[in-house]
Amino acid sequence: MRPQQVLLLGLILLVPVLAFLFLKSFGTNRYALPTYLPERVDSTLVAGKWQRDTVFHQVGEFRLRTQAGREVTGTELRNKGLYVASFFSPDCGLPCERQNAQLVRVQEKFRQEPRVRLASLSVNPTPDSVAVLARYAEGSGAIAGKWFFLAGDKTVVDRLLTREFGLRPVPGAQPTQVVLLIDRDGYVRGRYDGTSERDMNRLITEIDVLLYTYDHP
Known part of the structure; x- marks a missing residue:
């Protein structure tokens, strides 16, 4: 057998081995979502050794009015799976319009997925907030029971x-266009620029990842 043929045969036999090693090393890798808002670090004794574990903040319970005039709680928003939290002011203009256009994409992507909900919180409540929310929801094409527009007392x-959401609004400034992904346990699992198509594409991907982890624990 010629040297060239020996080399070719060796390469042919080597390819499956390399493929096996690649899959063995990298085939179990998973795309894991981070958790935001660390609160403290606890130490736990495991098998005689102390291990440090980060404890993350869970969004506390709240109760707010919706565009339909009824009240909704944080537990209700997340009890089926997860929700996307955003923040707006009815008079914020173009930034909120751009953000809502991106949120419409999220709503349409998961229209048939009952575990995904959207919650847009007004950071500038008014005495007629329910009527304002209703007009804003209608103008945004919000699906009833899917996308909630919320308002409450200023202190709340x-x-x-x-x-709860770890934001630091600047007094006198327009509301932040930060969008958050909240999982079924109340942890913040994603943070995005609501006016960025790229960021909102990432949100859609990470919602799919989170739903996959629910289906395949």
Whole structure:
């Protein structure tokens, strides 16, 4: 057998071995979502050794009015799977319009997925907030029971923004266009620029990842 033939035969036999090693090394890798808002680090004794474990913040319970005039709780929003939280002011203009256009894409992508809900919180509540929310929801094409527009007392809203969602609004500035992904346990699993198509594409992908982890624990 010629040297060239020996070399070719060796390469042919080597390919399956390399493929096996590649799959063995990398085939079990998974795309894991991060968890945001670390609160503290606890130490746990495991098999006689102390291990450090980060404890993350869970969004606390809240109760807000919807565009339909009824109240909805944080538990209701996430009890089926997850929700996408966003923040707006009815008079914020173009930034909120751009954000809502992206949120419409998310709603349409998961229209038939009952485990995905959207919640847009008004950071500037008014006495006629329910009527304002209803007009805003209608203009955004929100599906009833799928996309909730929410409002509450100023103190409640401020607490949610700062303490529960970890945002730091600038006084006098327009509401932040941060969008958050909240899982079924109340943890923040994603943070995005609501006006960025690229970021919102990432949100759609990460919702799929989170749903996959629910289906394949």
